[in-house]
Amino acid sequence: MNPILNEATTPALSNNTAKVTERYVHIEDVGMQFVTKKGTFEALKNINLSITQGEFVSIIGHSGCGKSTVLNLIAGLLQPTTGNLFCAGREIAAPGPERAVVFQNHSLLPWLSCYENVYLAVERVFGSESKVQQEARAYAALELVGLSHAVEKRPNEISGGMKQRVGIARALAMEPKVLLLDEPFGALDALTRAGLQDELMRIMQKSGATAVMVTHDVDEAVLLSDKIVMMTNGPSAGIGEILEVDLPYPRKRLELAENVQYNHLRSEVLKFLYERHAKKVA
Amino acid sequence: MSAISINKEHLKLILEDAKTSSESIVKETVLAANEDNTHMQMIVEKAAEKTQKSAKSQPSAMQIKITDFFKAVIPPVFGILMFLGIWTLLSHQQPILPGPISTWHSAVELFSHPFHQNSLDDQGIGWNILSSLQRVAFGFGLAALVGIPLGFMIGRYEFMSSMTAPVISILRPVSPLAWLPLGLLVMGAAGPAAIWVIFISSIWPMVINTAVGVSKVPQDYMNVAKVLNLSEWKIITKISFPYVLPYMMTGVRLSIGIAWLVIVAAEMLNGGAGIGFWLWDEYNASNYEHIIIAIFVVGIIGLLLELGLSMLAKRFAYE
Numbered sequence: 001m002n003p004i005l006n007e008a009t010t011p012a013l014s015n016n017t018a019k020v021t022e023r024y025v026h027i028e029d030v031g032m033q034f035v036t037k038k039g040t041f042e043a044l045k046n047i048n049l050s051i052t053q054g055e056f057v058s059i060i061g062h063s064g065c066g067k068s069t070v071l072n073l074i075a076g077l078l079q080p081t082t083g084n085l086f087c088a089g090r091e092i093a094a095p096g097p098e099r100a101v102v103f104q105n106h107s108l109l110p111w112l113s114c115y116e117n118v119y120l121a122v123e124r125v126f127g128s129e130s131k132v133q134q135e136a137r138a139y140a141a142l143e144l145v146g147l148s149h150a151v152e153k154r155p156n157e158i159s160g161g162m163k164q165r166v167g168i169a170r171a172l173a174m175e176p177k178v179l180l181l182d183e184p185f186g187a188l189d190a191l192t193r194a195g196l197q198d199e200l201m202r203i204m205q206k207s208g209a210t211a212v213m214v215t216h217d218v219d220e221a222v223l224l225s226d227k228i229v230m231m232t233n234g235p236s237a238g239i240g241e242i243l244e245v246d247l248p249y250p251r252k253r254l255e256l257a258e259n260v261q262y263n264h265l266r267s268e269v270l271k272f273l274y275e276r277h278a279k280k281v282a
Numbered sequence: 283m284s285a286i287s288i289n290k291e292h293l294k295l296i297l298e299d300a301k302t303s304s305e306s307i308v309k310e311t312v313l314a315a316n317e318d319n320t321h322m323q324m325i326v327e328k329a330a331e332k333t334q335k336s337a338k339s340q341p342s343a344m345q346i347k348i349t350d351f352f353k354a355v356i357p358p359v360f361g362i363l364m365f366l367g368i369w370t371l372l373s374h375q376q377p378i379l380p381g382p383i384s385t386w387h388s389a390v391e392l393f394s395h396p397f398h399q400n401s402l403d404d405q406g407i408g409w410n411i412l413s414s415l416q417r418v419a420f421g422f423g424l425a426a427l428v429g430i431p432l433g434f435m436i437g438r439y440e441f442m443s444s445m446t447a448p449v450i451s452i453l454r455p456v457s458p459l460a461w462l463p464l465g466l467l468v469m470g471a472a473g474p475a476a477i478w479v480i481f482i483s484s485i486w487p488m489v490i491n492t493a494v495g496v497s498k499v500p501q502d503y504m505n506v507a508k509v510l511n512l513s514e515w516k517i518i519t520k521i522s523f524p525y526v527l528p529y530m531m532t533g534v535r536l537s538i539g540i541a542w543l544v545i546v547a548a549e550m551l552n553g554g555a556g557i558g559f560w561l562w563d564e565y566n567a568s569n570y571e572h573i574i575i576a577i578f579v580v581g582i583i584g585l586l587l588e589l590g591l592s593m594l595a596k597r598f599a600y601e
Contacts, residue, residue, distance in 0.1 A: 077505055095508040107502040111524040120520060124510050174510075 023086070024210055025051040025074060025178055030083035032069055043069050045236040047083070049229060056204060056211045058221040060269065061231030062279040067214045068182055070231075074212060075101050075180050088177055097125045100171035104183040106163040108155040114166045115151040118142055118173050125174045141173035142166070144203060161192035165199075172203065179204075181213040185220065194253065197223060205249060218269045222262060223251060230272045233279055240277060243268055380571040388571035389578075405555060411579065414545050414556040417473075421480025422541045428481075429488035429537070430530060436489065437496025438522070450489065458483035458544040462551060472552040479548045480541045487536035495529025496522055531595035538591060542584045557583075 032044040043066040051057050059067045072078040073085055076095040085092040087099060095101075100121075108117050119138040126134055142151055145165040155163050164184060171179055184200075185193040197220055204211055204224075215221050221228050228243040245265055247256070256262040366382050373381035380388070396408030435442045461482045465475030499522055507517045549558025557576055564572035 075509060077508060095505075095511065097509070097511055099509075101505070101509045103502060103505070105502060107506050109503065109506070109521065109524070112520070120512075120516075121510050124512060124516075 021053040023050040024053040024055075024088060025049075025212065026086040027070075027074070028084045028086070030073060030080045030085060032066070032073065032078065033081040042236045043234055044080075044238070046238050049239060049242075051210060051212065051227075053210055054208050055226045056213070056224055057227045057229060058225040059212065059214045059229045059231060060216065060218070060221045060273070061237070062233055062273065062277070063216065065231045065234050066237040067231055071101075071180050071182050071212060071214050074178070075099055077101075097121070097174045098177040100174045100176035100179055102164075102167045102171045102179065102181045102184045104186050106155070106160075106167040108163055108166055108170075110155050113152050113154055114142060114147060114158070114169075115139070117155070117166055118170045121170045122173050137173055141169040144172060145169045145199065159192075160188055161196060164188065164196060168200065168203070172207065172209075177210065179209050179211040181211065183214050183216065186216070193217075193220075198253065200224065201251065218266060218273070221269060222247075222265050223253065223256065228265075228269060230269065230277075232277050241272055378570065380574060385571045385574050388569075389575050392572070392575060407557075407560065407575075407579070410555055410557045410560040411583065413554075414549065414558065415583075417476055417549075417556060418480060418538070418541045418545050421477040422484050422538060424477070425481045425485040425537060425541075426488060426534065429485040429533075430492050433489040433492025433530075433533070434496055434518070434522070434526070437493035437526075443493065443497075450486070453482075454486045454490075458540070459547055459551070462548060472554055476545070476548040476552050476556075480544055483544050484537040484541040487540065488530070488533040491529045491533030491536070492526060495526035498529075499525045527598045528595065531591065531598060535588060535591045535595065538587050539584065542580070542587060546580055 027047050027049040030044060030047040031042070034041045034043055047070065049070075059070055061067045069078065073080055074087070074092065076092050076099065079093075092099075108114075109120070112120065115138055118141050119134070122134050122137045122141075126137060129137075139148070139151065142148060145168050147162060147165050147169065150158055150162060155166070158166075164187075168184070181200075185196055188196065201224060213221075213224065222245060225245050228245060230240045230243065232238050232240040243265065247259070247262060247265075370381050373379045392407055396406040398406040399409065432446075436446055437443070458479055461479050462475060465478035466472065469475050469478060503521050503525065504517075507521055512520070545556065546558035546561065549556035550562045552559065557580060561573055561576035561580075564570075564576065
């Protein structure tokens with residue numbers, strides 16, 4: 001393994017050939033203000049970020065720094081006060097199935113079975129296909145996350161980890177250009193979380209989709225990402241630093257634990273969060 | 283070593299007593315006995331405890347069942363007896379008030395031919411109940427047909443909510459019977475007027491409960507709808523409607539309750555047929571036992587409607 005981290009060794013990207021793939025998700029001078037009863041609250045200021053196609057980007061920061069707001073802006077669930085967001089060269093004006101979201105609390109509809117929850121997404125995106133094809137897609141997505149045995153179960157009949165798997169299956173079934181994950185494993189216990197992280201890594205390797213994940217877990221960020229976006233504290237939060245993670249794939253949790261580069265990256269993120277941008281305890 | 287042999291004897295005794303369920307446990311302890319003496323003793327004690335428990339548990343479970351049964355049955359029986367006692371006492375004080383026994387005899391006679399029909403004014407109680415139920419079904423059905431979609435729109439669109447709020451706030455507290463003259467005036471007939479009164483007084487709980495349910499659909503679900511880009515129809519059928527169903531059923535239950543409350547009063551004023559009319563008619567005919575029977579009939583039917591809808595609501599609950 002690479003014993004020494006050298007920032008300069010990041011491979012130079014050919015910038016002429018494919019501008020769009022390089023700036024697949026592009027955030028330009030974005031600012032976000034919320035109007036509250038106490039007046040305007042500036043959540044984000046001067047956000048600039050470019051995400052290359054196929055990249056896995058994590059956004060990390062203390063709670064309340066507006067990292068979920070960034071994700072919601074990319075999803076199109078929020079509109080920025082200033083600036084613009086683009087996805088695949090098009091301006092993001094509204095939510096759309098090409099940017100699928102995995103929600104923190106899974107947000108499955110409790111009156112539908114796992115299969116029906118996934119099918120709802122398939123139906124919308126691939127409505128022009130035959131019913132057989134659509135059904136096959138829904139089953140394939142559930143199989144991908146290892147839930148073939150629980151397709152007919154309702155969300156309240158399965159565990160938290162399984163619910164989150166269905167949430168991921170629902171997002172993947174739409175074959176999105178960008179997968180947006182909002183603290184996807186935040187509500188799970190450590191063991192389940194580790195299992196799902198490995199699974200997600202495998203799935204992302206397979207599909208090659210672009211992904212943006214909001215997290216507050218340093219290990220999760222280093223393990224899964226190609227790039228870690230570290231945010232400063234709000235109000236008026238911005239991007240503090242961007243850390244490139246050039247650990248080779250496939251990444252193995254156990255091997256990485258003793259990897260010098262991994263531990264260096266990990267401590268970089270920790271230093272950012274707890275030294276330079278430590279949050280005062282409320 | 284002697285300790286082991288004693289314990290082994292002890293074990294044998296237990297083995298003989300043990301039921302099939304605890305046999306495997308004891309067998310395990312026999313194996314353990316050869317390995318560790320002190321540990322074994324503990325296990326033996328536990329196994330003994332278990333066999334004792336399983337021997338005791340059956341009669342005690344029976345006992346629990348019996349006490350549970352009495353706990354459930356005695357208080358209501360006591361309540362009913364007390365009610366009958368007070369009723370009897372009152373009827374002794376006021377001889378014009380029929381007592382439980384004379385009412386019972388009268389009821390037996392009345393219900394022996396519930397569907398006789400001599401003239402329009404002299405019908406069996408069954409016919410009267412049916413015509414009341416029919417009226418309620420019409421009025422309530424119309425109210426549901428209008429009220430539930432209206433509630434959906436009020437809950438879904440803020441404009442609708444602000445628009446209808448003042449009108450609903452003013453009309454909702456009006457006493458049901460205040461609407462009767464208006465109904466008679468416009469419809470010109472007693473039958474439709476009664477249905478109108480039921481309609482207008484039972485519509486509000488359905489409108490309001492449905493609207494509250496729709497406005498409470500969690501933002502998470504609406505975000506799912508937005509991300510999946512669902513059509514308005516899909517949002518209603520797959521998200522709003524299933525979420526609102528329990529709220530709606532509460533509204534329906536309250537509405538049926540009100541409709542049944544109102545029907546008696548409306549029929550008393552209107553005449554024709556129906557349990558309310560019958561009650562008034564029997565009062566005029568000085569059949570005082572029948573008044574009390576009518577009250578019980580109204581109460582029991584109201585209870586049955588409520589129970590039926592509760593059961594229906596349970597079927598629609600998703601959690």
